[in-house]
Structures are given as C-alpha cells and as structure tokens.
Amino acid sequence: MKLKQTILLFGLTAFITSCAEKREGEQKTTLLSNFLSITDNEDKGVKEILDFYGGQCKYAVGASASTTSGKSKYFELEMSQSEAIERYSKIPQMPASNVAYLFYKNLKDEKNNYDEIHTVLKLNDGDEMTFKYPIEQLDIVACRMQTVEKVVELIKSKQFHEIKTLLNDTSVANYYKNELVTNLENIDSQLGELQMFLPYGFRINETEEGKRYLHISGAIFRDKQNHEFSADFDLDRAKEELLMIGYKL
Structure with missing residues (x-):
C-alpha cells in the first residue's frame, strides 16, 4: 500500500522557476501523512519539480510484487493540473523522464533506498500514464x-x-x-x-x-x-x- 502526501504549487510561467499562491488545502496533513516522512533532499527534489512544472504533485513510496530478486522499492511522483506538462501531452515521455531526473539529482544517500523512480502523469483529458526509471538508468x-x-x-x-x-x-x-x-x-x-x-x-x-x-x-x-x-x-x-x-x- 502506498502512503501519499500532497503539495500544491502553481507556476507563473512554464519551465522557469516561479512563485506561487497558496491554495486551500496546500500541504494539508492527513492521518496517512503521519506515517510517511521524506528526507530534506527528497523534499528539495519535489519542490524543484513543482518550481519547474507547477501543478500538483503527490508523492509515495511503494514496493512492487516479489520477483526472483525480491521486491523492487520505488519512489513515485504523481503529476496533475500542470499546464506545462499538458503542452507535451503528445510526447509524455519527455516531461515524465524529466520529473524523474529532477527528483533523482537532488538525492544523495537516498539513492540506495530505491530501485526505481516512477512518474505518473494524470492529464486533463483523463488519461493516466506511468513511467518507470531504474536508478541505474x-x-x-x-x-x-x-x-x-x-x-x-x-x-x-x-x-x-x-x-x-x-x-x-x-x-x-x-x-x-x-x-x-x-x-x-x-x-x-x-x-x-x-x-x-x-x-x-x-x-x-x-x-x-x-x-x-x-x-x-x-x-x-x-x-x-x-x-x-x-x-x-x-x-x-x-x-x-x-x-x-x-x-x-
């Protein structure tokens, strides 16, 4: 089961670091969020993604089904309500890969905690896509x-x-x-x-x-x-x- 926490941030311009106005419910705590804490480096990664793309980002930690090498642990980043990502809806692999990279480059020892970084894109037309990026990649x-x-x-x-x-x-x-x-x-x-x-x-x-x-x-x-x-x-x-x-x- 994945435990999710939501941060909201809306960029003023696409692909350029921007400020944002708080919306009702921003960083709202829930019972589930008490069980999920992230490191400062992981938090920096999430914030860099939001600065870059705006919109809403939900993050989670999960494990895939058991394989011959055991369970695969991943950090998931779910993006939605991003005008910048919507512009690339025909080539979603581009923003999906960049979301994973922006998060990854902020990690230090945390890289050892995960096998993969997952990017989930939820588009305005209802489409939802998941992209998986191994840490080695x-x-x-x-x-x-x-x-x-x-x-x-x-x-x-x-x-x-x-x-x-x-x-x-x-x-x-x-x-x-x-x-x-x-x-x-x-x-x-x-x-x-x-x-x-x-x-x-x-x-x-x-x-x-x-x-x-x-x-x-x-x-x-x-x-x-x-x-x-x-x-x-x-x-x-x-x-x-x-x-x-x-x-x-």
Whole structure:
C-alpha cells in the first residue's frame, strides 16, 4: 500500500522557476501523512519539480510484487493540473523522464533506498500514464548530463574549438564536426548571450543488436532568442564523447 502526501504549487510561467499562491488545502496533513516522512533532499527534489512544472504533485513510496530478486522499492511522483506538462501531452515521455531526473539529482544517500523512480502523469483529458526509471538508468543520465553542461559552458564562454574534441562524427552519424561547430559559432551572435540551460527530458533507444543510445533534450535561454538544444550519446563509449549536438530555432 502506498502512503501519499500532497503539495500544491502553481507556476507563473512554464519551465522557469516561479512563485506561487497558496491554495486551500496546500500541504494539508492527513492521518496517512503521519506515517510517511521524506528526507530534506527528497523534499528539495519535489519542490524543484513543482518550481519547474507547477501543478500538483503527490508523492509515495511503494514496493512492487516479489520477483526472483525480491521486491523492487520505488519512489513515485504523481503529476496533475500542470499546464506545462499538458503542452507535451503528445510526447509524455519527455516531461515524465524529466520529473524523474529532477527528483533523482537532488538525492544523495537516498539513492540506495530505491530501485526505481516512477512518474505518473494524470492529464486533463483523463488519461493516466506511468513511467518507470531504474536508478541505474538515472545514474547514466546524470553522468552524461555533466557533459551536456560542459558543452553549454563552452558555448557560453565562446570556446567553440573545444567542442570539437568531444564530438565523434564517424561512428554512427557521418558528418563534419568542423562544419557543425563553425555553424554554431556563426549563429551565436544572432542568438545573443547564453544565460542558462534547462533539461526537458531524455530517452534511451536500444537497437536489435543491443546498442544503446541516449538522447537528451532541453532549451538554452539567451538574451535575444531562446532555442531547443539536444545531445546524443553512445552509451557504450566514453561518457564525454558526443555523437551529435543540435539546435532547433
């Protein structure tokens, strides 16, 4: 049985940290909530999700049915009434994966307490979807996210030549990384000074041969024009090696 506690927070703008007005019943305690306590780090994770997406978040701790390796323990995050998530209703995997990642990256020792992070999306049309993310998978994403942040910092400091050393343009997608980086540099002044990067989600694709590829999506905010940013990784290669990076204006 899952014990749930509800926090309400409504963002003023999507995907940007915002303030919110309290609604009646916000953080209302119940008899069940007396049996469920979360750590400061878990609480930070829940609050970061609410700052990012707004809406309502219910959290719970549960265990799946017994398997050959025993019960699988998970932390569940149920999102509803979020305008930001509604915008991605046709590709719900994106906000679902980001909810799990935003929570996970705030954990420290708590990572050892769970086998999975579950994201439940309850949309306004009545659809409800559950996505499950093993801790090991989120570990991989967090590791590769460091490389994404490194690339963003290189773009911000206009060290475009350093990006070339991270790109592999011959393994899966054949292109010219020199040309790619030159294009990024040429368009930089048109877009303006880079202010911050926000992740929007990830997906891992596996081929029939067992090759795994990670795609990370996000947005770069600038003082002239914001744009989408993506990065692709071969998970069988070094963590700092990128298959491709891209902008969508």
